[in-house]
Amino acid sequence: MAAYILRRLLATIPVLLIVAVLVFLMLRLTPGDPAAVIAGDNASTEQIDLIRSRLGLDQPILVQFGIWAGHLLGGNFGESFFFKKTVAELILGRIEPTLSLAFVTMVIAVSVAVPLGVLAAYKQGTWIDRMVMGFSVFGFSVPIFVVGYALIYVFAITLGWVPVQGYQSISAGFGGFLQRLILPAVSLSVIYIALIARMTRASVTEVLGEDYVRTARAKGQVERIILFRHALKNAAVPIVTVIGLGIALLLGGVVVTESVFAIPGLGRLTVDAVLARDYPTIQAVILLFSVIYVAINLGIDLAYSLFDPRIRY
Amino acid sequence: MTFRLKMMSAAAVLLAGTLAGPANAVTLKAVMHSDVKIVDPIWTTAYIVRNHGYMIYDTLFALDEKGEIKPQMVERYTESPDKLTYVFTLRDGLLWHDGKPVTAEDCVASIKRWGAKDALGQKLLTFVDTMTADDAKTFTVKLKSTTGLLLFGLAKPSSNVPFMMPKRVADTDPNTQISDFTGSGPFVLKTDEWKPGDKIVYVKFDKYKPRAEPASGLAGGKVAKLDRVEWLAVSDQQQAVNSLLAGEIDYLEQPATDLIPLLKEDKSIKLVDYNPLGLQYTLRPNHIIKPFDNPKARQALMYALNQKDFLEATIGNPDYYKVCKALFVCGTPLASEKGMEGLLESNFAKSKELLKEAGYDGTPIVLLQSTDLAALTNLAPVAKQLLEKGGFKVDMQSSDWQTVVSRRVRRDPANAGGWNLMLTSWVSADVLNPVMSGFVNASCDKAAFGWPCDAQMEKLRDDFAREPDPAKQKAIVEAVQMRQREEVTHVHLGQYYVPIATTSKVSGVLTAPAPVFWNMEKK
Numbered sequence: 001m002a003a004y005i006l007r008r009l010l011a012t013i014p015v016l017l018i019v020a021v022l023v024f025l026m027l028r029l030t031p032g033d034p035a036a037v038i039a040g041d042n043a044s045t046e047q048i049d050l051i052r053s054r055l056g057l058d059q060p061i062l063v064q065f066g067i068w069a070g071h072l073l074g075g076n077f078g079e080s081f082f083f084k085k086t087v088a089e090l091i092l093g094r095i096e097p098t099l100s101l102a103f104v105t106m107v108i109a110v111s112v113a114v115p116l117g118v119l120a121a122y123k124q125g126t127w128i129d130r131m132v133m134g135f136s137v138f139g140f141s142v143p144i145f146v147v148g149y150a151l152i153y154v155f156a157i158t159l160g161w162v163p164v165q166g167y168q169s170i171s172a173g174f175g176g177f178l179q180r181l182i183l184p185a186v187s188l189s190v191i192y193i194a195l196i197a198r199m200t201r202a203s204v205t206e207v208l209g210e211d212y213v214r215t216a217r218a219k220g221q222v223e224r225i226i227l228f229r230h231a232l233k234n235a236a237v238p239i240v241t242v243i244g245l246g247i248a249l250l251l252g253g254v255v256v257t258e259s260v261f262a263i264p265g266l267g268r269l270t271v272d273a274v275l276a277r278d279y280p281t282i283q284a285v286i287l288l289f290s291v292i293y294v295a296i297n298l299g300i301d302l303a304y305s306l307f308d309p310r311i312r313y
Numbered sequence: 314m315t316f317r318l319k320m321m322s323a324a325a326v327l328l329a330g331t332l333a334g335p336a337n338a339v340t341l342k343a344v345m346h347s348d349v350k351i352v353d354p355i356w357t358t359a360y361i362v363r364n365h366g367y368m369i370y371d372t373l374f375a376l377d378e379k380g381e382i383k384p385q386m387v388e389r390y391t392e393s394p395d396k397l398t399y400v401f402t403l404r405d406g407l408l409w410h411d412g413k414p415v416t417a418e419d420c421v422a423s424i425k426r427w428g429a430k431d432a433l434g435q436k437l438l439t440f441v442d443t444m445t446a447d448d449a450k451t452f453t454v455k456l457k458s459t460t461g462l463l464l465f466g467l468a469k470p471s472s473n474v475p476f477m478m479p480k481r482v483a484d485t486d487p488n489t490q491i492s493d494f495t496g497s498g499p500f501v502l503k504t505d506e507w508k509p510g511d512k513i514v515y516v517k518f519d520k521y522k523p524r525a526e527p528a529s530g531l532a533g534g535k536v537a538k539l540d541r542v543e544w545l546a547v548s549d550q551q552q553a554v555n556s557l558l559a560g561e562i563d564y565l566e567q568p569a570t571d572l573i574p575l576l577k578e579d580k581s582i583k584l585v586d587y588n589p590l591g592l593q594y595t596l597r598p599n600h601i602i603k604p605f606d607n608p609k610a611r612q613a614l615m616y617a618l619n620q621k622d623f624l625e626a627t628i629g630n631p632d633y634y635k636v637c638k639a640l641f642v643c644g645t646p647l648a649s650e651k652g653m654e655g656l657l658e659s660n661f662a663k664s665k666e667l668l669k670e671a672g673y674d675g676t677p678i679v680l681l682q683s684t685d686l687a688a689l690t691n692l693a694p695v696a697k698q699l700l701e702k703g704g705f706k707v708d709m710q711s712s713d714w715q716t717v718v719s720r721r722v723r724r725d726p727a728n729a730g731g732w733n734l735m736l737t738s739w740v741s742a743d744v745l746n747p748v749m750s751g752f753v754n755a756s757c758d759k760a761a762f763g764w765p766c767d768a769q770m771e772k773l774r775d776d777f778a779r780e781p782d783p784a785k786q787k788a789i790v791e792a793v794q795m796r797q798r799e800e801v802t803h804v805h806l807g808q809y810y811v812p813i814a815t816t817s818k819v820s821g822v823l824t825a826p827a828p829v830f831w832n833m834e835k836k
Contacts, residue, residue: 031712031730033719038351040358040472044432044754044761048722050488082350083509084490093508149551157559164556165547167511262547264511271548272348272510275685275715 005298012294019290023283024068028061032277034081055081068283078280080273087284090269097167098265100177101257102250104185109192110243116193117200117239118227124205132197139194144253148187148260155183165262184261188253192246199242203235210234236307244300248293340541341819341835343564344553345828348546349513352502353490355430358472360740360827364566367531367829368515368542369410369496370476373401373420374468375532378824380645382468383532385524386415386477386497396459396781403450406522409479410501417446422483424467424475430487431473433749436778437466461781462748469749470531470826471742499523499537499831515542515830528823528832535831538821542830550687557582557814563835565814566828569687570628576814584812585822590642590741591635594623594806596696597752597763599733602726604678609671611801614734615656617664617703618696620807626691627809634809640794641750642741643808647787652794657804664703677708678733681720685713692736692806721762735762741808742826746786747774747793752803765802 035052036043043051052058056067071078077087120132156164162183168176207213208231216226251266258267266285273281304311347361354366375385384390388404407415421444428434428441440460446452454463467475477483482493494502500515507513523534545562547553550569556562558579568576568584576582598605598614605611624634637643638653678700682693697707710732712720717735725731744750753774757766773796777789813822821833 031716031719033722036718036722037715038357043358044751044759045722045764046759047430047488054488084352084492085509090509094510152552152555157555160559164559164561165549165552166545166561260549260552262545262549262552264508264546268510268546268548272350275713276350277715277719 001302005302008298008301012291015294016287016290020069020072020283020287021065023286024065025061027277027279027282028064033057034277034279037276038081068280077284080281081278082276087280090281091266091284091288094264094266094269096169096265097263098251098254098258098267100170100181101184101188101254101263101265102247104178104181105188105192105250106243106247108185109189109196109246112189113193113196114200114232114239117197118204118232120197120201121204121208121231122223122227124201129201132201136194136198139190142190144187144191144256145260147190148184148257151183151187165260167261167263167265184257184263187260188250188257191253192250195246196239196242200232200235200239203238204231207231207235233307237304240303240307241300244296244303248296251289251292338540339538339835340543341539341564341830341833342543342545342562343830344547344556344562344566345544346567348510348548349507349544350509351490352494352507354476355427355473355487356490360472363472363474364828365502365513366474366476367498367827368500369494369498369502370474370478371407371496371498371535372468372474372476372531373424374464376468376470376530376826377532378530380530382464383526383529385468385532386420397456399454399456399463400447401452401454404522404524405450407497408520408522409497410495410518411479412520413479414449415477415497416449416480417452418449419480419483420477421446421452422480423477426478426483426485426487427473427475431469431475432751432754433462433466433469434473434475436748437462440778458779459781460779461783461786462778465746471740474827497521499535500542510546512546513544515544516540523831530823530825531827531829535829537831538834539830554814557816560816563816563819567811568814570630570633570811571687573630573633573812573814581817583815583817583819585815586810586812587822587824587828588741588810588826589644589824590745590826591808591810593637593642593739593741593744593808594620594627594692594736595739595752596692596734596736596804596806597721598801598803599727599731599735599763600765600802601724602731602733603676604668604671604673605733607671608800609667610673612799613664613667613671613673613703613705614700614804615798615801616658616660616667617705618699618804618806619657619659620805622659622695622699623692623806624809626695627688633811634807637808638805640753640797640805641745641747641790645741645745646783647746647790649787649791649794651791652796652798656798659699659702661703668704673704675706677706679727679731680707680709681717681732681735682709682711683714683717683736684711688738688811689714689736696734696736724764736806738809740826747777747790753793753797755800755802763803765800767796767800767802770796770800770802 035048039048039051079086080090116132120129123129152164155161162179166180168180170177213230216230255267255271258265259271270285345361349361349365351357351362352365354362372385373387374382377383386403386407388402390399390401392399428438440456442455442457444454469475479495482491485491499518499521501518503514503516517537517540523536526533528534553565554568554572557565598611600606620636628634638650638657639648641647680693680697683689693709697709700707720732721735723731727733747753751761754760755765755767755770773789773793777786780786818836823829823832
């Protein structure tokens with residue numbers, strides 16, 4: 001197992017290298033000039049040129065890449081063009097809201113979707129099954145921001161139960177933290193509930209037709225045990241895969257949700273950085289996301305062996 | 314309401330209670346037009362940074378509600394009979410946020426840093442012979458020749474505003490961002506609470522000594538009546554309006570025009586027209602490439618376009634726009650329509666005639682459209698339609714605003730990543746006279762993007778800079794407009810106004826060219 005993990009970790013190095021080169025080149029090749037953005041509307045061409053020179057953007061691309069890669073190897077992501085802060089500081093300041101949102105979203109999604117999927121499989125062909133599948137289609141079809149606005153209108157504006165927007169750190173009180181996170185997390189979880197419920201239903205339906213389930217029933221085992229101990233455990237590998245992929249996709253999803261709900265997380269940092277052409281920040285955030293994707297994939301692969309003892313590394 | 318609903322509401326109220334701060338401190342929560350990412354108002358001209366500057370810095374002079382220049386940090390000043398020597402004396406009791414007194418040396422260093430960066434400041438410094446601190450409270454400016462720019466420059470209301478900073482800060486290279494945010498304004502920046510992308514926080518500066526006069530525009534007594542001001546970063550306009558309607562914020566700087574009816578319906582919301590000068594839409598031709606390297610083609614623009622169509626398409630409600638042919642903004646002392654007769658009336662026949670004289674060969678002109686700024690998006694389609702009626706062929710190219718910003722500084726041919734026409738808007742306070750107005754600058758390579766090049770226009774701008782007499786200044790402005798008719802550095806497309814929306818608990822919003830938070834109260 002340790003050798004497998006080491007091999008996988010080593011394999012991430014070329015992946016990250018390719019990501020680094022691609023991100024760097026794509027940013028330089030897309031239209032945009034951070035110096036013009038910084039200088040503002042009243043700035044003269046001379047002033048813009050001066051800022052460009054200060055930022056090192058007048059250097060050849062290879063030289064710029066060399067400087068950035070050199071800093072990166074030393075663990076330095078550089079300094080944001082806009083904020084008077086290092087990129088590492090910016091990311092550290094933004095990571096908590098994003099991880100909190102992702103965590104609460106997945107907790108909601110898994111705790112709702114898995115029972116719903118199992119129920120739909122168990123009641124296959126009934127109105128319950130059709131309701132769950134209907135909800136899945138809805139979840140896939142409706143954009144996150146529409147769900148968000150609808151929830152805001154009902155629960156924040158009409159009923160006044162929760163704030164319209166904003167984020168409060170968990171360290172400032174769990175009540176406020178949850179109160180502000182619940183709407184964005186529910187909005188974001190809808191699509192994952194749809195995805196995981198559908199996959200759970202398909203997997204469990206397949207497993208329920210297996211001989212060992214029939215045997216368990218013949219032995220007089222209660223349905224709850226059959227469903228959750230025998231069927232769900234054996235159907236877990238594809239469900240875990242979907243959950244893992246969901247967590248990875250979630251990082252993309254938070255961009256919209258964080259913007260709608262004004263949550264100061266990595267998603268908004270990415271949007272702000274892209275709009276302002278803040279190259280060091282965009283590069284670092286995308287590299288970070290790549291590391292997270294790789295880590296999640298590794299985690300999924302390792303989790304398989306927990307559910308299926310036949311899988312060994 | 315059912316029992317369950319009541320219980321849930323009570324739980325929500327209890328949770329909300331845990332968020333409340335100290336009972337007697339008055340906190341105002343605002344959503345401004347943008348998040349504050351940069352905090353050096355001399356380093357950038359971004360309006361949000363100017364607004365931030367007004368929170369924590371003070372100015373030597375300021376414009377009052379009528380646009381008149383009034384002393385602010387300055388107690389008194391004397392002017393020599395030849396108008397070449399000015400002696401300024403600072404008010405007693407001015408302190409920096411670190412408790413140290415404001416000195417004349419600080420002010421001299423601040424003016425130098427501002428003058429190195431700001432276009433009007435640069436012009437002003439060409440008139441300055443020496444600028445020296447005589448003692449802790451007095452400094453003297455000796456001019457090489459007379460100018461009306463000195464006092465106006467020191468009272469400049471919009472970007473870059475000559476904010477005063479401690480000498481140790483003002484000595485920073487003007488092209489390097491400052492990292493010490495000590496000011497002497499009515500509010501102090503809470504650096505420990507500033508989280509870019511989330512919020513920026515200011516608290517009242519208890520030791521600030523306001524002038525005795527009542528607040529008027531950007532002048533008068535800057536009395537901070539709020540203990541704490543938080544600017545929250547809410548990028549989604551709908552959400553900003555929702556937050557105001559729900560009472561989570563108290564103040565919204567620039568509600569989107571299409572959401573204003575929603576705010577008007579709610580009796581707990583007030584719309585305040587704080588900036589009577591508003592903003593001005595502008596079309597900028599690129600003077601260095603065909604066809605607009607030919608003045609005839611630029612004049613054709615003036616004939617083909619009209620202001621009302623642009624204002625209707627972008628603002629819609631006549632309460633919030635004004636057709637105004639005065640280049641330097643209607644409602645100001647320099648407003649005049651001289652030279653604009655017969656222009657901006659969509660005379661398509663005249664436009665076609667001028668294009669023929671210009672030898673326009675029908676090559677499509679590249680018109681840049683910004684798609685992500687609501688205030689600008691609809692301008693380009695209107696321009697395309699009117700210009701096509703006026704004999705142009707138009708290739709409208711759409712992108713986000715930052716792409717337009719980076720593309721407009723490129724001098725390449727239009728079919729190689731360059732451009733022919735772009736549209737933007739100016740805060741009117743930035744275009745009040747020919748020296749301030751960036752687009753009138755016709756100094757060729759040194760001019761702003763579009764790079765107009767006209768010695769006669771530059772001479773008129775210099776004449777204006779030298780002229781201290783307001784009546785003669787107006788005559789020069791009219792000469793500028795006559796010249797503009799021929800040269801067409803840009804086309805002004807009308808004025809529009811964006812109100813501030815507040816809850817009914819907020820009062821004391823000042824009428825000024827920039828949003829300021831002194832004098833404001835919250836019950």
